[in-house]
Amino acid sequence: MVSRVVFGRGSFDQLQDILAPKRLNVKAPFIFLVDDVFKGDSWITSRIPLAYKDQILYISANEEPTTAQVDELVDQIILNHNDGPSGIIGIGGGSLMDLAKAVSIMLNNKGGAKDYQGWDLVKSAAVYHVGIPTISGTGAEVSRTTVLTGPDKKLGINSDYTPFDQVILDPELTRDVPRDQWFYTGMDCYIHCIESLNGTYLNAFSESYGEKAYELCKNIFVDDKLSDEEAQDQLMMASWHGGMSIAYSQVGVAHAMSYGLSYLLGTKHGIGNCIVFDHLEDYYPEGVQLFKKMKQKHNIVLPKGICADLSDEQFDVMIKVALSLEPLWENAIGKNWKNVITYDKLKALYQKM
């Protein structure tokens, strides 16, 4: 779990005080991995406390993070600095959170990031790392995974060393998120709740977090009676609780199939989940019904026909990636999931998208 958290509007300004005691020496820099949408946005960038050899690396989140990207960032940091970093600070959405977590692990572990995709493969503790989310919903700020697309698979580095040492939850930082992105990423949280609360891995721990996140999502996306500030505050907490819920259970059908889409087509995680979930009424009937209502209420039009022109080979790749995520299927369907979820069933579902 995350060791330390501060919460509050404007808490981003505490970053300097939080980092100061963690500086190893003047040559050991803090490296800030920042979503490049903030390049030139002085409201954010002027508040990043740079000193000595500290460095900002602006990174596009247009593509899902890859293992190769992590390895390149690690090489770049090692080449440009004589001393290892004092810390890695991720500022952005889920992609930036995951990159910060992965880079901080790979600075202290040999080989390439792809070698650690899986469960509990990391040997050495990560470099001190801080997460500052600027979009709410992914739960990446609280999870023990960092989801990466590798040469063979899309799979997280799941380990006890993955969670951030420090998180700053400042809901004000989410004020400029575009409306579509707000919805897609918020729905990532909503889908976490549905998959966790309807899964066979559910327990009282996951349930209490999942129920709270679900209730907050309904306040925000269905009831819609909150001020902008309240909605920002509550969505940041929903993301947190939703992340805690799946950390102690697992996601399900939407995530397994969305990973397939993303691996083959590069579909971003938030919108990919939405495209898949829209067709899962057989698996999550109430959850999908409410999703359609929220989609309508917020005038969201999802892309259609993204699988229309795919070849059989392409379907094959996508279905194999989805089916490889065994814990997700077991959570969703139960131990006998292989009797229920067939190759052809998934192909028929993908063909609708």
Next chain:
Amino acid sequence: MVSRVVFGRGSFDQLQDILAPKRLNVKAPFIFLVDDVFKGDSWITSRIPLAYKDQILYISANEEPTTAQVDELVDQIILNHNDGPSGIIGIGGGSLMDLAKAVSIMLNNKGGAKDYQGWDLVKSAAVYHVGIPTISGTGAEVSRTTVLTGPDKKLGINSDYTPFDQVILDPELTRDVPRDQWFYTGMDCYIHCIESLNGTYLNAFSESYGEKAYELCKNIFVDDKLSDEEAQDQLMMASWHGGMSIAYSQVGVAHAMSYGLSYLLGTKHGIGNCIVFDHLEDYYPEGVQLFKKMKQKHNIVLPKGICADLSDEQFDVMIKVALSLEPLWENAIGKNWKNVITYDKLKALYQKM
């Protein structure tokens, strides 16, 4: 915050696997501080994994923990073992949780425990420490404080080093809690929610945790439709969420006045809170109304007249301890609390108890 948590019925059996990698060497023992109600209870004690120089210390929780008791335990551990401990494991209710946290801090910090009562006075990281609650409600398993009665005051050691490194939440361990104790300690959680949700320090973080804990308390103590196992599971989660809620806000009137009772009369925290809260309808009208309903439903009869024979000097001590807890009053009443809460008002309230 707590770094690692496992949750689940029977998860107590994971203790050996959790501790093994934390053993510093064969001479550095794990010290188990265990509530002495479990002495001879092989269902618990046979599952405590002892090896090499490991030791169980049985401790009575009949009295609230004191700074002197912490100092004695630390001396005893240092005298009996050539090497410092690999870890301190607390097994019991709030008293044992607080003792385990305080001992692990004082093993690595000079002077006496009373020197650290306050906020952020601890200099060095604590010895590795694990909390295993066997009663639910105090939130001590998750909090960054350890409440101790010292020579001058009842006040916690509040620090970033206080929280457990590992918590094991096994609801099965609470199955034999006596009915009265179950109610009093459960009400500690309920009162945390009321004080947090009605406080001026409230924010979206505390609110989401407090609301969830409040809802779980209502399931358990008002609606009362759960199986025994469900009720145990949910109360353990309520305690956790209630603890998180106050960690990011503060408690209020009931806790301030209950600390006074406890300092002067040694009243245990759970029942002390109940005795005070029963008279706080002016401050928490709805919360007290529901409390009275729960008290009646569960046939709880609180002691009366515990302040009947006190001298003016004794009232003075009690009121001064209560008034010294400034953050609690500020949370409850606001910045101008000194205009509202007078010495005489507190005396009149205490005289009713």
